Amino acid sequence: MESNRVLRVIRYHWMTVIVLMALGASAALAYAWSVPREYTARADVFVAVTGSSTTGELAQGSNFSQQQARNLSTVATREIVLAPVIDELGLGDSTAELRSRVTTAVPLNTSMISISAVDPSPREAARIANLVAAKLAEVVPTLSPQVDGTSPVRLRVIENAVPPNLPSAPHTPMLVILGALGGLVAAAVVVLMRLMFGTRVRTVEQAQEASGAAIIGTVSSDRTADRAPLALLSAPHSLRSEDYRRLRGNLRFVQASQAHRVFVFTSSVPSEGKSTTAANAAVALAATGASVCLVEADLRRPSLGRILDLPPDLGFTSVLAAEATLDDALVAWGPDRLHVLLAGPIPPNPSELLESDRALEILESLREAHDIVIIDAPPVHPVSDAAVLARVFGGAVLVVGAGRARERDVRRAVARLTSVGATIHGTVLNLARPSRADRRSYTTYSAAPETPRRTRGRGTATPADPGPAPEGDDRPAADALREERSPAGRR
Structure with a gap:
C-alpha cells in the first residue's frame, strides 16, 4: 500500500x-x-635524454626522462618560467594569477608534458601555452646537471597550441544536465x-483507499456553490445536480439493502462541505416522494439555516431546552415531504446535549415518523458527537472534501468511528474536479430539472403549485420552480 x-x-x-x-x-x-567564456589551449613538449647508445643506457634514459618530465612539469608553473612570459606578452597578471590559469600534466609512462593555458581570448590562450613551453625549454639547461658542458636533458615542442574554436568553460550541456x-x-x-x-485527498481512488469504504457519491466542484449551495434549485441541469441524484440512488440502495433509515453525514475535518451535501441529498430524496427529515446536529457551527434560507431562531436546542415543542421547531420545506429541524441557538454544552437521553428520544421519534432521516453531524475531529450519533443510529456517510482533507485525517476519522462500533455506509468525495468528458457531455445533454421550492412560515405547510412537469420527469418544470416562493409554515 x-x-x-x-x-x-x-x-x-x-x-x-x-x-x-x-x-x-x-x-x-x-x-x-x-x-564569461573561457578557452583552453594546449602545447605538448617532449623530454629527451641525449648520450644514450646501448640498449641498457636507452632503458635507463627512458626512465630518467619520465622522471625529469614529472619534475619539469612543476617547474613550468614557477616564477622562473612565468615571469618572462608575463613580461614578453605584457600581461597585467601577477605570477600567482597566471599560475592559476596554467596547468601541466604528464601522461602515464610517457616523457611528455602537456601545458594548458586558460584565457577569455582563444588567441591569447594559445600564445600563453606556446610561450610557457618555449620558456620552459630555455630554463631546462640551467636546471639539469651538465655532462661535458652540456645538459643531457632537452625539451622539444612536438605540438604547438592553436586557438580553440569552442570554449572549455562553462560546459553548457553538463550544466543543463546538472540543473x-x-x-x-x-x-x-x-x-x-x-x-x-500527509497527502491531500483529491481523487476517488485516494478517498476509497483512505476511508476503506465504497464511494457512494462524487460531487463536482462548482464556483457558484458558495452563493448557490442548493444545486437542484439554482442549476437543475448542472453536472453537480446530477451528482446529487446519483448520490440519492446509492443512498436508496443502502436503505433498501441494509434497512437503514438514518444517515449521519459527517466529515473528518471542518469545511469539507458535509452540510451542503446533506442538504442536497435530503432535497433529492424528498423529490422521489419519500418522507425525509433533515436534522442539524452540528450545534457548534450550524449552517443549514443559511443553505436553506431559514431563520435559525428555533430548532433542536430549543426543543431540548423545553422552549418549544418538536412540532413548533420542525419546518416543512418545499413542495415535497421534506421537514427540517435546524440546530437553533448555539448552546454552551453541545456534546452533553447531543448525548442526552432527551436528544436521542427526539431523533428516535423523527425516525419513526419519516421514511429517511438525514443528520448533519459535526466533523469527527476534534469532537466525538458524530461518532456517538453514528453508533446509536447505525452508521455514517463520510464526506471527504477534495483538496481539503488529508489522507491521515480520513484514516483517523474512520478509526474513531469504527472504534465505537459505528458502520460507514459509504464515502462521498465532495468538491471533486470534473473530467473534461463530463463537462463536454453536459454541454449537449442535461438532466431534466428536479428542484423544489422552499416554503416556510407559521401555520400549516402548503406546497406551491408545481405547474406542469415534463414527460418522464418526477419534478415540476424549471420555470415553475423559479417563481416567487410562497409562504408555508412550521408544522
Missing part, C-alpha cells in the same frame, strides 16, 4: 516534477550564458514531504 501511495503521489505531482526539472535546467542555462538533476532532487523532496506530512 505504501508503494501505491508513492506512485500515486508521483503521478499526481508529475507536472511539479517536470516544472522543477525545467526550472533547474533553465537556471543552469542562464548561468552558463551569464558567465535538471537538481530539479529532480527538489521534486523528490516535495514528494517525500507529501508522504511524510
Whole structure:
C-alpha cells in the first residue's frame, strides 16, 4: 500500500516534477550564458635524454626522462618560467594569477608534458601555452646537471597550441544536465514531504483507499456553490445536480439493502462541505416522494439555516431546552415531504446535549415518523458527537472534501468511528474536479430539472403549485420552480 501511495503521489505531482526539472535546467542555462567564456589551449613538449647508445643506457634514459618530465612539469608553473612570459606578452597578471590559469600534466609512462593555458581570448590562450613551453625549454639547461658542458636533458615542442574554436568553460550541456538533476532532487523532496506530512485527498481512488469504504457519491466542484449551495434549485441541469441524484440512488440502495433509515453525514475535518451535501441529498430524496427529515446536529457551527434560507431562531436546542415543542421547531420545506429541524441557538454544552437521553428520544421519534432521516453531524475531529450519533443510529456517510482533507485525517476519522462500533455506509468525495468528458457531455445533454421550492412560515405547510412537469420527469418544470416562493409554515 505504501508503494501505491508513492506512485500515486508521483503521478499526481508529475507536472511539479517536470516544472522543477525545467526550472533547474533553465537556471543552469542562464548561468552558463551569464558567465564569461573561457578557452583552453594546449602545447605538448617532449623530454629527451641525449648520450644514450646501448640498449641498457636507452632503458635507463627512458626512465630518467619520465622522471625529469614529472619534475619539469612543476617547474613550468614557477616564477622562473612565468615571469618572462608575463613580461614578453605584457600581461597585467601577477605570477600567482597566471599560475592559476596554467596547468601541466604528464601522461602515464610517457616523457611528455602537456601545458594548458586558460584565457577569455582563444588567441591569447594559445600564445600563453606556446610561450610557457618555449620558456620552459630555455630554463631546462640551467636546471639539469651538465655532462661535458652540456645538459643531457632537452625539451622539444612536438605540438604547438592553436586557438580553440569552442570554449572549455562553462560546459553548457553538463550544466543543463546538472540543473535538471537538481530539479529532480527538489521534486523528490516535495514528494517525500507529501508522504511524510500527509497527502491531500483529491481523487476517488485516494478517498476509497483512505476511508476503506465504497464511494457512494462524487460531487463536482462548482464556483457558484458558495452563493448557490442548493444545486437542484439554482442549476437543475448542472453536472453537480446530477451528482446529487446519483448520490440519492446509492443512498436508496443502502436503505433498501441494509434497512437503514438514518444517515449521519459527517466529515473528518471542518469545511469539507458535509452540510451542503446533506442538504442536497435530503432535497433529492424528498423529490422521489419519500418522507425525509433533515436534522442539524452540528450545534457548534450550524449552517443549514443559511443553505436553506431559514431563520435559525428555533430548532433542536430549543426543543431540548423545553422552549418549544418538536412540532413548533420542525419546518416543512418545499413542495415535497421534506421537514427540517435546524440546530437553533448555539448552546454552551453541545456534546452533553447531543448525548442526552432527551436528544436521542427526539431523533428516535423523527425516525419513526419519516421514511429517511438525514443528520448533519459535526466533523469527527476534534469532537466525538458524530461518532456517538453514528453508533446509536447505525452508521455514517463520510464526506471527504477534495483538496481539503488529508489522507491521515480520513484514516483517523474512520478509526474513531469504527472504534465505537459505528458502520460507514459509504464515502462521498465532495468538491471533486470534473473530467473534461463530463463537462463536454453536459454541454449537449442535461438532466431534466428536479428542484423544489422552499416554503416556510407559521401555520400549516402548503406546497406551491408545481405547474406542469415534463414527460418522464418526477419534478415540476424549471420555470415553475423559479417563481416567487410562497409562504408555508412550521408544522
